[in-house]
Amino acid sequence: MQDDVILNISDLHKSFGAVRALRGVNFELRRGEIHALAGENGAGKSTLMNIIDGILQPDSGIICWNGTPVSIASPTEAQKLGIGLVHQEIALCPDVSVAENIFMSATNISRRLLMDYRALEDRARSILGQLADIDPAMLVRDLPISHQQLVEIAKALTLDCKVLILDEPTAALTEREAQILFSIMRRLADQGISIIYISHRMVEIFDNCDRVTVFRDGQYITTQTVADIAPSDVVNAMVGRVVDTLYPDKMRPQDGASDRTPPILDVRNLSEAQRFRDISFQLKRGEVLGLAGLIGAGRSEIVKGICQLEGDVSGDISLNGTPLSIRTYGDSIRAGMVYLSEDRKGDGVFLDMSIAENISALDLGLVGNRVGTIDAARETDLAETLAAKLNIKYGRLSDPVSSLSGGNQQKVAIAKMLSVDPKLIFLDEPTRGVDVGAKAEIHRILRDLARSGVGIVVISSELPELIGVCDRVLVVREGQISGEVSGEDMTEENIMHLASVLDAADAQLQSA
Amino acid sequence: MEKSINLAPPATQGMGALKKLLRMRETGLILIILALCIGMSFASPYFLTWVNIRAMVMAFAVEGIVVVGMTILLISGGIDLSVGSVTALAMVIAGWLFLQGIDPWVASLISIAACTGIGAFMGFFVTRVGLHHFIVSLAVMVIARGACLLFTGGRPIGLFTLPAEFKFIGQGAIGPIPLVIIIFLIVVLAFDFMLRRTTAFRKVFYTGSNEKAAAYSGIRTKKVIFLTTTLCSALCGVAGIIYMARFGSAQPTFGLGMELNVIAAAVIGGASLNGGSGTIFGAILGAVLLSVVSSSLALLDVSVYWQDIIRGSILLAAVSIDHYLNKRRR
Amino acid sequence: MEKSINLAPPATQGMGALKKLLRMRETGLILIILALCIGMSFASPYFLTWVNIRAMVMAFAVEGIVVVGMTILLISGGIDLSVGSVTALAMVIAGWLFLQGIDPWVASLISIAACTGIGAFMGFFVTRVGLHHFIVSLAVMVIARGACLLFTGGRPIGLFTLPAEFKFIGQGAIGPIPLVIIIFLIVVLAFDFMLRRTTAFRKVFYTGSNEKAAAYSGIRTKKVIFLTTTLCSALCGVAGIIYMARFGSAQPTFGLGMELNVIAAAVIGGASLNGGSGTIFGAILGAVLLSVVSSSLALLDVSVYWQDIIRGSILLAAVSIDHYLNKRRR
C-alpha cells in the first residue's frame, strides 16, 4: 500500500505576511487515483498546488516524492519530476497561437532546434478535437474565455506527467465538455497517472473521484474514500458546521406583478451582425431568468449587447416599461442595468488595486461627497458591508485583490455589482469558483433581490445551478433562442436537447 | 499623508504616526534623499545655504509641473515623449505673438491653448485611431520641434521688452520665496490632492490598472486617456510660459532630452510604466533626487569626466535601495 | 513568409501566394514604403540610382543591427535606452585599446565582450534586483556616456592608423556591395530566421507575451530576459566596432538620441512595447521607412525649417495607415 504513494506531504506551513494560508496540512496521493481536494474559498487549496508545482516555496514542511523528500524550487523542476498543473486562473500567452500555447512545455524541453508549426498544429488539432472546435492556428487573444479554459486543459493533457493537478478546470465549462474531461481523466488514471482534482461541485467529486481530502482555513481536516462518505459530510467538514446547501425557494405568486405592471426587461428583435439575431424575451417581475447553451452559443454576447458593452446591436429594449435609448455601458449602469463579467481576471476586477477600490468602481458617486472628493470612511463602510454580506475572506480592505483566493476574487466582482443597488443584473457565470456555502448564500441573495423587485438574469454553464435557481430558462443555440423551459420541464435533458446542434430538428418540433 | 488615511486598514488606525509614515510608498525615497543631503552638508559647507537650496529648487520647479502631467498620464497607461518640444513651442508661440504686438498675457493664454490642442491631437490619435502613445508622441515631438524652428528661424527670440508684471511670474518673489516655487508648490499640492481624493481622478487609476475592467465598470476609458494626454500637454504649456517669464527669451532648442528626465522622475517616484499606479508626491521626490544629485556633483567640483558615472551609479543605487525597502516593508 | 504558415488558418492553406502576402503584418509597411519610393522616383531623377540607394542603405545598416537587438528585447518585454551610449562606448574602448598598442581585432573582441558585460549587468538588475528595464537602462545610458568621457577625456579618438584589413569591415565592398550592407543582411536574416523558427527564440515570445504563463510552462523567464538584455548590448558592441571601422574614429558623443530612433523603428514595424509581438523584418522595414523619409527630404533639399514638421507628419500618417490596413485585414 505504502509503495503506491507517489506524493506525500506532511505538516506543511505557508504564510503570506499575516495571512496564514496553510497551517500544517497533510496530503497523500496514490498512484493512479483521482483524488479530490475540497475546501471553502481561501482554504489554501491553490496555495498547496502552487507549492507542489514549485511556484511557491513552503515556510516549513516535508514533501516526499516516491518516498524521498524533495524540494521543488521551480515549475521546471516540478516538470522534471512529472508534475503538471492546470491553474485556476487562466495563464496563457495571448500573442501566441493556440498550438504553441498547448505545446509550450514541450517546446521548452525539446532538444529540437527548429519549430515545426505544421506538426504542432496537427497534433494540437487532434488533442483539441476531443474537446471542442478550436482552430489551433488562432491567437489565444482572439478566443473567448471558455475556449481559453479548454486550451488550458488541452495544454495539461499534452504533459507527459505522473501527477496531474486540475485546479477548478470545469468552473466555466458546460456539462458536455466536463464529461469529456472526466472520461479523459479516467483514462489517464487507468494508465497509472495520479490526478488531484479541485472543484466546488460535489457531484463531480462524487461521480469521478476515488478519494477526497478536505481543508478548512488552511488546516487539514480529513481524507476519505468517496464510497464511504456522503456529499453533505464533505460540506460539513469544509465549513465546520451543518450548512443548508439547498437552493432557495422558487418564485411565489405574490412576488410576481399584476398584469398591469410592465415586465422588468422587454427585449424585441435584438440582432447583431455576426453573433446573434432576432432575440426576443421578457423578464417578469420577481422572476429569476436563466440563459443556457453550449460554449460559444452567444449567451454572453447577447447580454453584453443589451448593456451596450460590445457590438453594434439593433432592436428594442425597454426597462420597467420605458424604452431604453442607451449608447454606452455607463448609460446602462445609470439606468440600473449592470453586467457581471465571466472573465474576472480580464475585465471583472482590478487585480493590483485594493478591495475597497474595486468595490466602489461602478459608481464613485456612492463614496464621494458633493464636491467630488472621495470619502474614505464611506468607501470603507461600503466595502465592509458588502464583504460581510458575501462572506469575503480578506486580510485588509487595502490589500490588492490579487492577494485573494480565486473564489474570493469572484465575490469581490459580485460585490461591485451589488454596490449600486441595480434594477437589473446580468450575471455571467456568477458562482464561478465559489464554494458551496457561499454559493448557496449568493443564490439566496439573488432570490431576495428578485423578491424585492430587482431583475435577475443568470448565465451559467452548470445546469443544476440554472435549474435550482431559475424560474425559467431560455436556451441559446448558435446565436438564436432555440427554446424555453420552466416548471416541471426544466430538466437537464430538455435543456441539453434544445442546446445541442445535433438535435436541431427535434428542438424545432418541440418549440413549435 | 492623505494616502495613509485612505489606505490605512481599520485595525491600524490607532498606530502611531511614525508607523503610518513607514507604510508609505514614498518613505524609502525620503530617507535616501535625507541621507544624501546629510552627507552633502558635511561634504560642502555651502550645501545647506539658502542660496544653494534656492538654486536647487529653481532647477527643477518648472520641470516639476511637467512631471505632474507626465505622472498622471503614466498612471492612465500613457506616455509622452513630446514634453520637451511642446514646452519649447509654448515659449516660442507666446514669444512670437508678443513680438507681433499682442499683450503677453493674452499671448500666453493662446499659447497654452495651442499646447492643449496638441495634447488633444495626440489624444485623438491614441484613442480614435488606436495608435500607441509612444509613437504618436514621438512624431509630435519631431513636429513640435520643427514648428519651433519655423517660428524662430532657429534663433532664440529675445523678449527683454516683456512688461515687468509679466516677468514677475518667473523672476519675482514673495518675501524670500521665488514665485516660481510658489506656483510649483500650488500645482503639486492641488494635483496631489485631486489624484488621491477626487472621484474624477480615481478613474485615471482604474483605466490604467485594467482598461477593460474599467470599461466594464462603465468608465469611458477613451475619454479618460484623451483627457490625461491633453492635460499633460497643457501643463507643458504652463511650464513653457513660466520659463519664458523667467528667462525673458524663447529658445527653439529648449527642453531637448527633457522627456527622459521627466519620465525618470515619475518612475523613480513609483509610477508604473504599465499604468495604474503612481503618486505626484513620489514623482516630485524623484525629481528632487535627480536634482540633488546633479547639484551636489556640481557643488563638489567633481571632474566632469566622473560626473556622469557617479550620477548614473547613484541613480541605480537609489532605485535599488528604494525597491528593497518597499519589498521589505510589505 | 514563414509567419504566414504559422498564422494561416487551415482553410486558407490553398490560397495563392498573393493572398498569403496580403495577410502578413508587414504588407502595409511595404506598401507605404513602395508608395513613398514611387513618389520620390518621380520627384527626383536621382532617387532610384544605385549610388543613392546604396547611400540610403548605408545610412541605416549599422543602426539596423542595433534595431535587431532592440526588437528581440522588446519582444521579451524589455526596453533599452542605453543603446546609443553603449555603441559609443564600444567604439571608445576598442579605439583606446588599439591606441595602447593592442591588435585591433583583439581590441574589438574585448570591446564587444565589455558591452556584453554591460548587458549582463543590466540583466542582473532587472532579473535579480527586480527593477524596471527603463530605469536600469537609463542609469546605464548615463554611466556608459560617462565612461566614454573618462576614456577619451571628452575628445574624439582619431584612429587613422587602423590597418586597412580592419577598415575593410566598414569601408570595403564585395563587388558593388559594401561589406557593411552584407554584414547587416546576414545579421538580419539570421535573427529573423531564428526568431521565427527556432525553439530557443520562441521562448522570447512566450516570456514577453505572459511571463507568468511562460514560467508555469517551465520556461526560465528570468534567464530569457537576462539573455535578451545581454544580446541587445552585445549587438550594440558589434555596431560600435563597425562604426569605428567605417569612420576611422571613436567619438565619445556618438549615438545621442539613437535609442528613440531604434525603438521607433521597431514599434513602427509592429513590435509591441508590452512585449510578446514583433518581427525583425518589420522592425527593419520601420528603419527603412524612417531612413527613406530623411533621405528624400535631403534629396529634395526641403528647407531645414520644414523638414522636421514634414518628417513627423509622414511618420504619423504612415503609422496610421499601417494600423488601418492591419485592422481591416483581420
Add this chain to the structure above:
Amino acid sequence: ESGLRCEPGETYIMNVMVSGHPYWVPVYQGFKQAAEAFGCETIFSGTPDYDITKQIASFEQDMVKQPAGILVHPMQSDPFIEPINRAIENGTEIVTFAADSPKSNRTAYITSDNLAEAKFAADEIVKQIGESGQYAVLENPGQSNHDLRVTALIDYMEANYPEMKLVGRQATNQDSTAAYRATASILQANPGLGAIWIPEAGSAEGAVAAILEAKSDVLVMHADITPATLEHIKAGNIHMALNPNQGMQGFMGFLATFMASHSDVFDPFNDYKVSGYNPVQIPFVDNGFAVITKANADSFDLNTYMEGRDPS
C-alpha cells in the same frame, strides 16, 4: 600690498554647458595658464547636460563659493542677464566667452569672430573652385555660433560672388550619421557640386565618409577640429579647417576676468565713479582663428597637446 597678484585662496571659475565637450579643454588650459601666472586658483564647472536650467543652477552654485570672477559661456543670452547681474552685485566679476549675454552687466566678451571665419571660408572656396560654381552647407539650427558661420557665409557669397549657387542646405545637428545621409543625398542631387561648408567637425566626419564613398572630389571646408578630420586633412580628403584659437580665448578670458576683479589699479578718464560700473570694460575681444591645412596639421593634435597636462 599692491601689484597684480592673487590673494591666497582667490579663485576664478570657468562655467560651461555640455562640460564634457572637448572644445572646452584647450580653453581651460589657457585660462589655467594665465591664472597660474598670477598665482590664482581655478575651477572648471558647469553642467554636463545641454540644459539651460541646469547651467543656471550650476552658475548660481558657483556664486555660493564667492569666487573673485567667473568666465562663463552662457548657453542662451537673455536667461543669464539676471544671474549675471546678481553675481556682479555680490562681488563676483563676470566675463562671457564664445557666447554673449550683451544685455547683462558683464565686463567683457571674448570670442571668435564667426563672421571673419565665414568670410575667410567663402573666399577660400572661391579661390579653389572659381567664382561660379555650386556649393552646399550643413548646419545645426539653434546653436548660435554654428548658425552664424553658415548664414554669414551664404550672405557673403550672395553679396560678393553672385555666380556661386547654394544647392543644398541640410540640418545635421553634429550627428555624423545624419551628416552622412544628408551629404550622400546632396551629392546625388547635385553632380556638379564643387564645395561644401560645415560649421563643425562632427558633421564633417560623416560628410567626408559620404564623399569618399561616392568617389567625389568635392572641396570640403569646416570649422573646429577632431582627430578624425585632422587625419582627413593630412590625407587630403578635407581641404582645410578653421579652428578658433581656443587657448587664446581662455587666456584672454582669464585676463579680462582678473582685471575686472582687480580694477583698483585702473582709474580711467570717464564716469565710472559716479555711475558705479567696473572701469575695466572690454566690449569685444577677438581670439582669432587658425587655418589648418596639410602643412601644419601636426600641431593641432589635441591628444598630443594634452599629454602630461591636467584637464581639470
